Structure formats: structure tokens, C-alpha cells
Amino acid sequence: MVLADIGYGVLLLTLAAAAWATVAAVFGAWKRRPELVASARSALLVTAGLSTLSAILLLILLFSHAFEVRYVYEHVATFLKPAYVLAAFWAGLEGSQLLWLWMLAVFTGMLVWRKPTWDRELRPWAMAALALTQAFFAFLLIMLTNPYELLPSVPAEGVSLNPLLQNFWMIIHPPIIFAAYALWTIPAAYAFAALVTGRLDAGWLRGTRRWTLAAWASLGIGILVGAWWAYLELGWGGYWGWDPVENSSLIPFLVGTAFVHSAIIQDRRDMFRAWNVFLATLTFVLTIFATFVTRSGLIQSVHAFAQSPIGYYYLGYMLLVLAATIGLMLARRRDLQGEGQLGDLLSREFIFLITNLLLLGSAAAVLLGTLWPTFTEAVRGVASSLGPENYNRFMGPLGLLLVLLIGICPLIDWRKISSQQLLKSMWIQVVVAVITAVLLIVFGVREMWAVVSFAVTAFVATTIVLQLAQGIMARMRAANENVLKATAQAVANNRRRYGGQIIHFSILLIVIGITGSQAYQSEVQVALATGETVDVGGYTLAYEDYTFQQVEEDGNKALNEAVLDVYRGDRKVTTIRPQRNLHSSVQGAVTEVALRSNLKEDLYVVLASLEADGLAAFQVLINPMVIWLWIGGIVLIFGTLIAGWPPRKRGR
Amino acid sequence: MSSTMKFIIGGVVVVAVIGILIATSFSGSTSDYLTIAEVIALEPDQARDSRVAGEIVPNSIEWSTRDLHLTFTIEDETGTLPISYHGPQPDMLVDAVEAVVVGKYDPAAQAFEAEELLMKCPSKYEEEE
Numbered sequence: 064m065v066l067a068d069i070g071y072g073v074l075l076l077t078l079a080a081a082a083w084a085t086v087a088a089v090f091g092a093w094k095r096r097p098e099l100v101a102s103a104r105s106a107l108l109v110t111a112g113l114s115t116l117s118a119i120l121l122l123i124l125l126f127s128h129a130f131e132v133r134y135v136y137e138h139v140a141t142f143l144k145p146a147y148v149l150a151a152f153w154a155g156l157e158g159s160q161l162l163w164l165w166m167l168a169v170f171t172g173m174l175v176w177r178k179p180t181w182d183r184e185l186r187p188w189a190m191a192a193l194a195l196t197q198a199f200f201a202f203l204l205i206m207l208t209n210p211y212e213l214l215p216s217v218p219a220e221g222v223s224l225n226p227l228l229q230n231f232w233m234i235i236h237p238p239i240i241f242a243a244y245a246l247w248t249i250p251a252a253y254a255f256a257a258l259v260t261g262r263l264d265a266g267w268l269r270g271t272r273r274w275t276l277a278a279w280a281s282l283g284i285g286i287l288v289g290a291w292w293a294y295l296e297l298g299w300g301g302y303w304g305w306d307p308v309e310n311s312s313l314i315p316f317l318v319g320t321a322f323v324h325s326a327i328i329q330d331r332r333d334m335f336r337a338w339n340v341f342l343a344t345l346t347f348v349l350t351i352f353a354t355f356v357t358r359s360g361l362i363q364s365v366h367a368f369a370q371s372p373i374g375y376y377y378l379g380y381m382l383l384v385l386a387a388t389i390g391l392m393l394a395r396r397r398d399l400q401g402e403g404q405l406g407d408l409l410s411r412e413f414i415f416l417i418t419n420l421l422l423l424g425s426a427a428a429v430l431l432g433t434l435w436p437t438f439t440e441a442v443r444g445v446a447s448s449l450g451p452e453n454y455n456r457f458m459g460p461l462g463l464l465l466v467l468l469i470g471i472c473p474l475i476d477w478r479k480i481s482s483q484q485l486l487k488s489m490w491i492q493v494v495v496a497v498i499t500a501v502l503l504i505v506f507g508v509r510e511m512w513a514v515v516s517f518a519v520t521a522f523v524a525t526t527i528v529l530q531l532a533q534g535i536m537a538r539m540r541a542a543n544e545n546v547l548k549a550t551a552q553a554v555a556n557n558r559r560r561y562g563g564q565i566i567h568f569s570i571l572l573i574v575i576g577i578t579g580s581q582a583y584q585s586e587v588q589v590a591l592a593t594g595e596t597v598d599v600g601g602y603t604l605a606y607e608d609y610t611f612q613q614v615e616e617d618g619n620k621a622l623n624e625a626v627l628d629v630y631r632g633d634r635k636v637t638t639i640r641p642q643r644n645l646h647s648s649v650q651g652a653v654t655e656v657a658l659r660s661n662l663k664e665d666l667y668v669v670l671a672s673l674e675a676d677g678l679a680a681f682q683v684l685i686n687p688m689v690i691w692l693w694i695g696g697i698v699l700i701f702g703t704l705i706a707g708w709p710p711r712k713r714g715r
Numbered sequence: 716m717s718s719t720m721k722f723i724i725g726g727v728v729v730v731a732v733i734g735i736l737i738a739t740s741f742s743g744s745t746s747d748y749l750t751i752a753e754v755i756a757l758e759p760d761q762a763r764d765s766r767v768a769g770e771i772v773p774n775s776i777e778w779s780t781r782d783l784h785l786t787f788t789i790e791d792e793t794g795t796l797p798i799s800y801h802g803p804q805p806d807m808l809v810d811a812v813e814a815v816v817v818g819k820y821d822p823a824a825q826a827f828e829a830e831e832l833l834m835k836c837p838s839k840y841e842e843e844e
Contacts, residue, residue, distance in 0.1 A: 416725075445747045
């Protein structure tokens, strides 16, 4: 087929352009030849265009059901809904690799489109790193994961998309995650450029700050969207199972969070230079670690990943990047000495250091847990696997400490604060936290860790509110403004600070969601005939009707559905329809959960089986406060937009 | 004491606390991957869960909608193992699929009481989470 051949040809051209951009950028920067750097820039704009063309070609092939292309055959079918044809683009290894390259090339194109300003010296080296990474991806696509590979004959029908991936959130989850991975390449490329040029002051951090923020927020949102998909589609009632696939996106998020915070220290106090260069690189390396882990067969996962040598290419690239970074850091060790002086132990600097250690410690622990079966098999011959309770045991305390520090850090000055001053500035928070804890215990909360978690959340929320109130009142007094105007002005004049506070507040909402759903999940498993009812956690579910093996999608889907009316007392609140369907593309049934959410709790119903006479088995779960996770995600986006919004032009 | 020294000591203490927390989290309640012969030979007082992987023996799956009770048999090179599980059937549970079961072997019933069932996706799909 012509289009597939063109697609492959475009990939070859992309590789050629990216390779040229790498060479031209390096020599242009090294030999101070601006015309070579300009040529590298043009080549990078070309790779952005070419990879966009590749993506469009794959989309055309998918939508036109060109089953002679293996990737199309394996991921779509004529009966597949168009929205899921889009999801099929990134449902497999080949398509997701192309998505990654495309994202990286487009972001690189956006970066080089503008003429260099602060980064005149760093830009060529950053371009070289970005171009090399693009060349690496293009090479893998050509050699190992060609999405345009043809089958020897043309099948009449495709296999279709895995029904588990046929979900709205699976349409948007992979693009967000790969956008995040691609965005993390940019701070890492500038860290490399800073090392090569020796310009290791905070310039590279300030200049890439908005890219870093976008990368950080995209990764966080991508993880939340993945959790939401798992919650809706996998039907076990949870949103996070500490599976290696989940862990491998959480690890770069934790390290990236450490980087975002230690970057602030270098910006303000010129400390942690080496640390920041290393963390930026490490976050990037960890984004490609995920692919290595899942494809190398190194770890045992329930996800039956097709093993592919691609994992070892990733390992090679990771080692290359780390070795180059460490080598350059050793060569630049003098320039990595910052000007800043350490303060007292009771100082904001030290709190930031603890924050960093906690984040990196938890990242290391999650990494170790993910590789635990591999380690234990190597050491004692028997592979041992961690359960969620193992992860919760360290992640719970470390997470709560981190959250507590969000509430303490703004109260502590740079350099030094006396313990009396600190106590004086946080007594209100302590009182609020204690009252929260007492109230929870009085109202019958018995899980101590949940009480602690909510008390810590109350402490931190109080700090955030007090800080905001102080800022607004200071403005109201100084500028004689009303509350609304003062709030808008205070936020507008200090977007970084208030954006950061809003993001911290979103983390509190997520903590509330996690705590509530972990502490109070309740479950009932029941078999019902039509007309029967069951009472669960204040709800009455009346099993009204069912549909047994109704044929859909041209005979490729058999729908099994139960219809339940949900009552609160005598009042009918809603009707829900859990499903358990058969698909021609997979063996066995696939669950579609029925959900009713409100701010207090989710009613989560799984149809466990349905017989021809209507006898049905249900698993009914009450998951408290899960919705706060998703609300937290929305607030996180809002906070990031405020923190990253370009300042008004005022010649800073 | 210089502030650098203070920072180093403070940092070391924090790292030590994190390390101890992680080390204690990793001990206990982990589950070993065992073969069927190994899990049957295990001492009955073994308190920890085990993980056993095996292929589902064709025509062995039995499910009772009334009690939400599932039984099936898995086999590996070392033997066969009857599995008993209370709860909803997992997705894609079919003959000849590779299953991982987590739970304990009950010598009296000569069956494995599973708390968790994981099906390895049978098709060529790769999960892209």
C-alpha cells in the first residue's frame, strides 16, 4: 500500500533530519558557526512537520481500515466506534512510540520557533540533546516498532481494540502521559546545555520554568486520568493497585516534584546546583525507564506485555544519558559550587532539603518495590512480590510528612527562625488540627491513621488560608481596595506564589480523597433475581430488569446488562446499568462498572454474572470521597495555569 | 558546628529514618512466587500468602451465581492445583489462560483459597496504561 510506504519513508526522513540537527547543532555550537546552528534549527522544524505527517498518515490508515497494515489490523475493526479508532493510535507499542516522537518533535519545534533570548549560548546544546533524542525514537520506530509494517495478505476484518481500552479516558490518557514525557526532555536538555557551557547559575532553571511546570502538571494529570480509567474499567473498585505500570509513571513524577522544589532553592539562594542538574536528567531518564521495565520482561506484571528488544535500547540510552551527565558534572564540579550559604537547621532551606529527601526516598522505594521480584529471585532464588499494603506502609507516612511540610514551610524564613517564632506562627494551625482530630474521634472515626491524615490536612489548609488572608488584608490596607479587587491583585502580582499555593491545596483535596476511600470502603456481594432488592450503606438497590446476550456491533459484541433502581429511603435517586459483555476480540467477559458519584461517596456496582433466567450476581461497593481525587486534579490544572501564566510585560 | 556539618548530619538522620521505614515496610506480607508442587509442600502454619501461576485446565471452571463462588484448576510443570475463590469472576477468565492466584493452600480441603485472581491477558494485546 502506498500510504504505508510513504509513512515509512517519512520516518526515514525524520531520522535523517534529526541526525543532521544533532550534528549541526553540536558543531555549530562548538566551532561557533551560527549558520550550522541555523541549519539545525531548520532541521528541527522539519522533524516537527514530518512527524506530524507520520501521525496523520497513521490516522488515515486507521480510519480507512487499511488492514494490510499490521498495526491497523491488530487495533481496529470496521465495527469499532470512531472515537476508539482514535484511541487505537496509541493502544499499542508502535503507535505509542510514534505518539512520543511526535509530541517531542512538536514541543521542540515550539521551542526553537522563537529566537533565542536568555538562552543564546545554551540553545544549540539543548537543541543537540533534543535532536539526538528524536533521532533515537525515529531509529527505534524504523528498526523495531514500525507502525506501517505490512502483512503478507490483506485480512477481511481487523482484530479490533481491546475492550478494556474502549473508554473515553483511554482516549486522552496516553496523549497526556506522552506529552508529559516529551516535555520533561526539555529541562533535561537544558541541564545538559548548562553543563556543557558551564552556565550553571539559575538561568537555565528560570528559562525552562514554564516547560517544567507544564511537564510536571501533565504527568500528574496523566496519572490521575489513568487512575480514573482503572477505576471505571478494571472493575475491582480501586483506582491504584501499585502495579509496575502505574509505578513506572509515579517514579518520574516524584523525582520531578523534587526537582521543581529544589529549583526554587537555586533560584532564590543559589544552592543545590549539582542536585538540580542531576534531578532534571534523572526525571527524563525515568520517563524512558517505564518502557524499559515493561518491555524487557525484567519484571512480572499481570499486564502481558509483548517482550521486545526495545527495552534494552532504552536501557542503553538511559545509561548513555546518565554517564554523559555524571561525566560532565565531574568535569564541571567547580562551576557546580553555588554561592549560597547554608542556613540554620530550622530554616526554609533545610525544610526544602527534607522535602527533596522524602520525595526521592519514596521514589526509590517505589522503584525498589517494582523491581523486588527480580531482586529477590536473584538473591534467594524465589521471587517475592509486594502487596499494596507494603507500599501503603511506607508511602502513607512519607506522604503525610510531605503534606505536613507544605503547611510548615511557608512559616519558616530563609536562613533561620527561632523555635519560639515558629511556634508562635503556627499555634492556630495546631489548634485547628487538634479540633479536627477530636471531632473525628467523637463522631466515631476509629482508624487512627485516617484521623492523623485529616488532622494534617486541616493543619496545612489553615496555613494556606491564613497566608492568603494575610496577603489580601495587607493589600486592602495598603491600597485601600475591596476584598475581591485585593484578592485579584494579590494573585496577579505574585502568580508563582499563589499558583503554588493552589497546587498545594489541590494536593490536600487528593489526600482527602485517598484517605476517605482507603479508610471506609464497604462492600457487599449478592445474588439477586429480578424484583429482589439489597440494602447497602443507606442505599436500596432494586433489581428491575436485564438484557441477556443482546447482539451488537455486527455480531462482535454480546451485551449483558442489569438494570437497577437506586433508592435512598423511599426516594428513587437514579437508575444504573452495570454490564458484563462478551467481545469477539477477546476471550471471556469484560466488566463495565455502573457508578453514581456525589461529593460524599461513590456507589460502585459490578455485574459479576448474569444467567439466562435473569439471576444475577452483584458486587456493590461504597467508596467514600473518591470524587475529591478528580476535583483535586481540576484544581491542580487551575493552579498550574496561574503559576505558569506569562507575567504582564513590564521589563522585569 | 558549621552549618554544612549540621545539614549533613540532619540529612543523614532524615535518610536513615526513611531507610528504616522502607526496610520495615518490605518485610512481612510479601508473597512468594511458588510452583504448584512448592505451595502444596509448604508447612501449613505458613502465615504468608503465596502467588502461584498456572494455566487454567480446560473445562475446569465452575461458577455459582448464587454464592458468587468460583472454582477452577490450574496446572504447571509440577502438578495441578484446585482453586477456590469467593467474589466476582475476573474479566477474561477462560480455559487455557495463564492465571496468577494469590492466597493460601488449605491442606484439609486440598485446595488453594485465593484472595486475588489475576488473568494474564490472553490475546496479543499489549496493555498500554
